[in-house]
Amino acid sequence: MSTKPILGYWNQRGLGHPIRFLLTYLGVDFTDKRYSRGADGKGSEWFQGDKNKLGLDFPNLPYYIDGDVKISQSLTILRYIAAKYSLDGASIVEKNRIILLEQQVVDLMTGFYQLALRPNYDDLSYDFLEILETVQLKQLVAFLGDRPWTAGAHISYVDFWLYEYLVKIRAFAPEVWRKFPTLEAFVKRIEELPKIKEFIAKEGPLIFSGPKYAWNGKY
Ligand SMILES: N[C@@H](CCC(=O)N[C@@H](CS)C(=O)NCC(=O)O)C(=O)O
Numbered sequence: 001m002s003t004k005p006i007l008g009y010w011n012q013r014g015l016g017h018p019i020r021f022l023l024t025y026l027g028v029d030f031t032d033k034r035y036s037r038g039a040d041g042k043g044s045e046w047f048q049g050d051k052n053k054l055g056l057d058f059p060n061l062p063y064y065i066d067g068d069v070k071i072s073q074s075l076t077i078l079r080y081i082a083a084k085y086s087l088d089g090a091s092i093v094e095k096n097r098i099i100l101l102e103q104q105v106v107d108l109m110t111g112f113y114q115l116a117l118r119p120n121y122d123d124l125s126y127d128f129l130e131i132l133e134t135v136q137l138k139q140l141v142a143f144l145g146d147r148p149w150t151a152g153a154h155i156s157y158v159d160f161w162l163y164e165y166l167v168k169i170r171a172f173a174p175e176v177w178r179k180f181p182t183l184e185a186f187v188k189r190i191e192e193l194p195k196i197k198e199f200i201a202k203e204g205p206l207i208f209s210g211p212k213y214a215w216n217g218k219y
Contacts, residue, residue: 082157
């Protein structure tokens, strides 16, 4: 029987991609199980299939199975993998920066999802873009400072969590994004990591979100 860990998620970027990046960066040999939404978009391969058969306490996508460890919740998975492979901060200062940014990105993502779900997101985006430019991205630039990675000298799981938010924002608001070269440089730094570069080239463009989102994109 295979002892490879399994990451289960839809065939989209969403909450699964930061985990795929983290595992890829670490060189973990894992099964990247991608569930199809099916021709009717109902995702029965997951909902009527594996969802209640895997022994997960809270069955959801993404999930991660590593031997006896069976977990869902994207951040729990990221933290578990990061703890296992020591990618969760090299000091208390780094650890604090990581958990702070982790939660900040949750808030930023939630704000963006609330907009992207609305069919009239375009009409509503004026205020969003204003805050994005004058507050949110500015704060991220200040937080990063001249550090290579958000924790400091060492890369951590939160860099992949932030990266996924940033590339989505870049696709949604290119005119705002252009004003933040520091963030573009951060994105490039992630993409130049050899294993990540190889993964991106092999993967090709993939949709960001599921079908309930009015705004979606590919990267
Ligand atoms: N808080 C959860 C949210 C998980 C979630 O909403 N998953 C969506 C895709 S992004 C899903 O389709 N889940 C399948 C299900 O509800 O069974 C996490 O961070 O993992």
